[in-house]
Amino acid sequence: MNKITNHMPTAELQALDAAHHMHPFTAGAELAKKGARVITQGKGVWLTDSEGNRIVDGMAGLWCVNVGYGRHELGEVAKRQMDELCYYNTFFQTTHVPAIALATKIAELAPGDLNHVFYAGSGSEANDTNIRLVRRYWDVKGQPERHIIISRKNGYHGSTMGGGSLGGMTPMHQQGGLPIPGIVHINQPYWWGEGGDMTEDEFGLARAKELEDKILELGPEKVAAFIGEPIQGAGGVIVPPATYWPEIQRICQKYGILLIADEVITGFGRTGNWFGSQTFGIRPHIMTIAKGLSSGYAPIGGSIVCDEIAETVGGAGDFNHGYTYSGHPVASAVALENLRIIEEEGIIDHVRNVAHPYLAERWKALEDHPMVGEAKLVGLMGSIALTPDKARRAKFASEAGTVGLRTRERCFANNLVMRHVGDRMIIAPPLVIKPEEIDVLIERARKSLDESYAGLKADGLFVAA
Ligand SMILES: *Cc1c(COP(=O)(O)O)cnc(C)c1O
Numbered sequence: 001m002n003k004i005t006n007h008m009p010t011a012e013l014q015a016l017d018a019a020h021h022m023h024p025f026t027a028g029a030e031l032a033k034k035g036a037r038v039i040t041q042g043k044g045v046w047l048t049d050s051e052g053n054r055i056v057d058g059m060a061g062l063w064c065v066n067v068g069y070g071r072h073e074l075g076e077v078a079k080r081q082m083d084e085l086c087y088y089n090t091f092f093q094t095t096h097v098p099a100i101a102l103a104t105k106i107a108e109l110a111p112g113d114l115n116h117v118f119y120a121g122s123g124s125e126a127n128d129t130n131i132r133l134v135r136r137y138w139d140v141k142g143q144p145e146r147h148i149i150i151s152r153k154n155g156y157h158g159s160t161m162g163g164g165s166l167g168g169m170t171p172m173h174q175q176g177g178l179p180i181p182g183i184v185h186i187n188q189p190y191w192w193g194e195g196g197d198m199t200e201d202e203f204g205l206a207r208a209k210e211l212e213d214k215i216l217e218l219g220p221e222k223v224a225a226f227i228g229e230p231i232q233g234a235g236g237v238i239v240p241p242a243t244y245w246p247e248i249q250r251i252c253q254k255y256g257i258l259l260i261a262d263e264v265i266t267g268f269g270r271t272g273n274w275f276g277s278q279t280f281g282i283r284p285h286i287m288t289i290a291k292g293l294s295s296g297y298a299p300i301g302g303s304i305v306c307d308e309i310a311e312t313v314g315g316a317g318d319f320n321h322g323y324t325y326s327g328h329p330v331a332s333a334v335a336l337e338n339l340r341i342i343e344e345e346g347i348i349d350h351v352r353n354v355a356h357p358y359l360a361e362r363w364k365a366l367e368d369h370p371m372v373g374e375a376k377l378v379g380l381m382g383s384i385a386l387t388p389d390k391a392r393r394a395k396f397a398s399e400a401g402t403v404g405l406r407t408r409e410r411c412f413a414n415n416l417v418m419r420h421v422g423d424r425m426i427i428a429p430p431l432v433i434k435p436e437e438i439d440v441l442i443e444r445a446r447k448s449l450d451e452s453y454a455g456l457k458a459d460g461l462f463v464a465a
Pocket of ligand 1: 229
């Protein structure tokens with residue numbers, strides 16, 4: 001077999017990719033025609049592709065490369081761990097040092113009595129764990145009828161059968177028989193798109209009240225848990241109104257319902273604290289973690305579980321659940337080293353005191369652009385609502401996502417990774433981004449917005465619905 005390397009012509013790599021590699025969340029045939037961009041290297045916030053382009057990664061991969069690309073310490077740790085103990089399981093009365101050390105560190109970092117870690121290989125798997133864990137908890141408590149989990153439309157909790165069911169993504173539910181039974185969805189706290197004439201605060205309370213209404217409709221004795229992302233990521237970086245989370249917390253407490261914070265994106269510094277729950281004053285019983293836990297250097301996720309649930313489930317015989325790679329020693333060692341880097345290099349302070357304030361000012365200034373309705377930034381999670389009419393928060397007449405996709409294509413051409421979700425543009429750069437790199441990001445974003453705007457005007461698409 002011929003060796004396939006970075007040095008092959010791009011077209012050949014693309015042809016092999018099209019012939020043999022099925023991409024996630026992708027129309028395969030369409031991509032095969034266009035050809036996928038081949039990424040060859042990463043350093044800090046910069047990616048290089050097979051054509052030699054230098055790209056600013058405004059998305060930290062998929063919201064995960066928090067410490068930036070190319071940190072050799074992580075590779076060193078992985079190599080050392082592979083040499084020493086490449087794999088062992090944690091099922092049958094065994095454990096190993098990387099799993100112990102990482103769980104101990106996570107328990108130290110997590111707030112309150114979140115002191116126990118159940119490992120998974122990804123965020124999706126961790127949310128599958130959560131479904132089984134909260135139902136098992138209520139079984140042991142003698143309330144097996146408490147099995148329904150309430151989640152939100154346009155939430156994202158992964159792509160397994162469980163994760164995809166917890167998520168509220170209509171295009172996902174349309175394929176493969178989702179959602180599985182026992183999961184119901186309420187509306188999201190998306191004020192810009194759905195708030196109508198309400199103030200943000202009123203709308204936050206109204207959307208939180210939907211949780212109470214749903215609990216009463218189902219019967220509180222049937223509801224096991226509520227799950228939500230502190231900030232919806234894949235749904236379009238939707239920051240809830242300030243009134244929302246305190247009211248959700250109050251309602252869960254009132255009806256004795258478990259609260260799961262899906263921190264897969266918001267964990268490990270993204271919002272300027274270790275966890276998004278701290279930024280929003282949420283006190284969850286379980287946190288889902290993945291992505292930034294290892295900065296994407298190794299696949300690992302997990303559930304951080306409070307004392308009460310861990311002790312109740314642990315005290316009732318076997319919990320019949322686990323993954324071959326739960327607590328994988330190499331992934332655990334890499335994650336632990338990643339947490340050391342975040343902590344010792346003061347990366348969260350950098351987000352709070354340097355990168356966020358610097359980017360926030362420039363991001364907000366994009367609101368002077370004719371198609372930018374609102375530019376928001378929490379920590380290093382940003383969104384732009386594109387609109388043809390700011391005063392009315394109007395949608396475009398074209399099919400949702402048309403304008404977003406056209407804008408993303410301009411970003412792509414200008415060597416900036418900025419994603420679109422519908423007609424919202426989103427960023428989540430590596431947490432180590434420097435002011436001069438933020439300048440490049442903003443310059444490329446503005447250029448892309450200008451080009452997109454000019455194209456929409458020329459094609460008669462800058463029109464409100
Ligand atoms: C990415 C993501 C997941 C799924 O994680 P995977 O590692 O892709 O399985 C779950 N929840 C949230 C909030 C995410 O952003």
